[in-house]
Amino acid sequence: MPKTRLEIVTAEKLIYSEDVDMVVAPGVEGYLGILPRHTPLMTMLNPGELRIKKDGEEIDMAITGGFLEVRPDKVVVLADAAERAEEIDIARAEAAKRRAEERLAGKAPEADLALAEASLARALVRLKVAERRRRRERPLHPK
Numbered sequence: 001m002p003k004t005r006l007e008i009v010t011a012e013k014l015i016y017s018e019d020v021d022m023v024v025a026p027g028v029e030g031y032l033g034i035l036p037r038h039t040p041l042m043t044m045l046n047p048g049e050l051r052i053k054k055d056g057e058e059i060d061m062a063i064t065g066g067f068l069e070v071r072p073d074k075v076v077v078l079a080d081a082a083e084r085a086e087e088i089d090i091a092r093a094e095a096a097k098r099r100a101e102e103r104l105a106g107k108a109p110e111a112d113l114a115l116a117e118a119s120l121a122r123a124l125v126r127l128k129v130a131e132r133r134r135r136r137e138r139p140l141h142p143k
């Protein structure tokens with residue numbers, strides 16, 4: 001099976017660099033699935049879930065927005081921030097969510113509201129990705 005090289009980078013570090021079977025990313029116009037030999041494209045990314053399929057395994061990540069480029073030789077994701085599901089600190093995301101909600105409920109100036117909305121969106125994506133992982137790992141019939 002052909003694979004495609006996937007690189008996920010932030011301003012700070014290289015997060016991921018592997019040959020993968022498929023990547024599903026949260027494009028601004030909807031989720032897009034990219035298989036090897038996909039036509040070159042560029043798109044902005046929304047905060048959302050990024051899913052990688054590799055050798056029958058699935059890796060889930062939360063990304064908080066960014067940019068995706070499909071090149072002939074690789075797929076590059078420039079992410080604002082990206083965390084694997086197992087790396088997400090749930091308590092931290094819950095605290096960020098609470099702070100953002102408090103700011104949205106108060107009478108903050110408009111610019112602050114936009115920041116609070118963006119912060120809330122990041123927290124919600126992190127909680128969604130972490131929760132999905134938790135549900136997957138929870139056995140259906142615990143002994």
Ligand code: ATP
Nearest residue numbers: 064081082083087088089090092093096119122126
């Ligand atoms: P907070 O208010 O908790 O800092 P934030 O949304 O402002 O959240 P970001 O600016 O998106 O945080 O990210 C800053 C750094 O912290 C990035 O490296 C990101 O991967 C990491 N990060 C943020 N929240 C979490 C979390 N809940 N779990 C793990 N890493 C996180």
